[in-house]
Amino acid sequence: PEESSFTWITIGVLVVSILLKLWQGLFYRKIGKTISSTTLEATSTDSLNDVISTSAVLAGIIITLLTGVNLDGWLGLLVAVLITISGIRLVMETSQPLLGMAPSQELVQSIYSRILSYDGIIGLHDLEVHSYGEGRIFASVHCEVDADQDIMISHDIIDNIERDFLQDSGIHLVIHLDPVQIHDDRTQKLYHQVREMVAQLSPEYSIHDFRVVWGTTHSNLIFDIDHDYIGSGKAAIEQLSQKSRRKNRKKLK
Numbered sequence: 001p002e003e004s005s006f007t008w009i010t011i012g013v014l015v016v017s018i019l020l021k022l023w024q025g026l027f028y029r030k031i032g033k034t035i036s037s038t039t040l041e042a043t044s045t046d047s048l049n050d051v052i053s054t055s056a057v058l059a060g061i062i063i064t065l066l067t068g069v070n071l072d073g074w075l076g077l078l079v080a081v082l083i084t085i086s087g088i089r090l091v092m093e094t095s096q097p098l099l100g101m102a103p104s105q106e107l108v109q110s111i112y113s114r115i116l117s118y119d120g121i122i123g124l125h126d127l128e129v130h131s132y133g134e135g136r137i138f139a140s141v142h143c144e145v146d147a148d149q150d151i152m153i154s155h156d157i158i159d160n161i162e163r164d165f166l167q168d169s170g171i172h173l174v175i176h177l178d179p180v181q182i183h184d185d186r187t188q189k190l191y192h193q194v195r196e197m198v199a200q201l202s203p204e205y206s207i208h209d210f211r212v213v214w215g216t217t218h219s220n221l222i223f224d225i226d227h228d229y230i231g232s233g234k235a236a237i238e239q240l241s242q243k244s245r246r247k248n249r250k251k252l253k
Contacts (some may be wrong), residue, residue: 147179
C-alpha cells in the first residue's frame with residue numbers, strides 16, 4: 001500500500017461521519033421494526049455497513065499514527081468480507097416478502113376463529129395464505145354453509161366476511177362457498193361414522209366436503225381427507241376402505 005497522509009481534520013470528519021451514520025442506522029432499524037418495513041431495515045443495514053467501513057479507515061489511520069504500520073490493505077479486505085456477508089443476508093431477508101412468506105400460526109388461527117364467528121358458517125377448510133409483506137396478504141378459503149339456505153343469503157354472508165377482512169385487517173380474502181347437507185338424518189349419521197373412523201386412523205386427519213350419492217343397491221360416499229404428511233393420503237384411504245368393509249361384513253352376519 002502507498003504511504004498514507006492525513007490531518008486531524010480528516011480524523012474529526014470521520015468521527016462525525018461514524019456517529020451520524022450510527023444514529024441513522026439505529027433510527028432506521030427502530031422505525032423499520034415498528035412498522036414492519038423490510039425496506040427500512042435494509043436501509044439500516046446499509047447505514048451500519050457504512051459505519052463499519054468508515055471505522056476501518058479511522059482504525060487504519062490511528063494504527064499508522066501510533067505504530068507506523070500501514071494496515072489499509074488488510075482492513076480493506078476485512079471490510080469487504082463483512083459487507084459481502086451482510087449483503088447476502090440482506091438479499092435473503094428481502095427476497096422472502098417478494099416471493100411470499102409462510103403465514104404465522106397466530107395469523108392462521110385468528111382467520112379461522114374470526115370466520116367461524118359469523119352466523120351461517122358451519123365450518124371451513126383449505127385455507128391458503130400468501131404474505132408479501134405488511135398490508136399485502138392474500139388468502140382463500142372454503143366455507144361450509146347450509147345447503148338448504150337461500151343461496152342469496154349465503155352469498156351475502158361471504159361478501160360481508162370478505163369486506164370485513166379487507167377493511168379491518170387489510171387481508172384480501174376470497175371465499176369459496178361449500179353447501180353441506182345438515183338436515184338429512186341419514187347423511188349426518190354417515191358423516192359422523194366416517195369422521196369417527198378417520199379419527200381412529202390418526203388424530204391428524206380430518207374430513208370435509210362430505211356428501212352422499214344415494215342409490216337403490218348401494219350409495220357412494222364422497223369426501224376429502226386432510227393430512228399433514230406427504231404420501232399418507234393413499235395409506236389413509238386404504239385403511240379406511242378396509243375398516244368400512246369389515247364393518248359392512250359384521251352388519252351382514
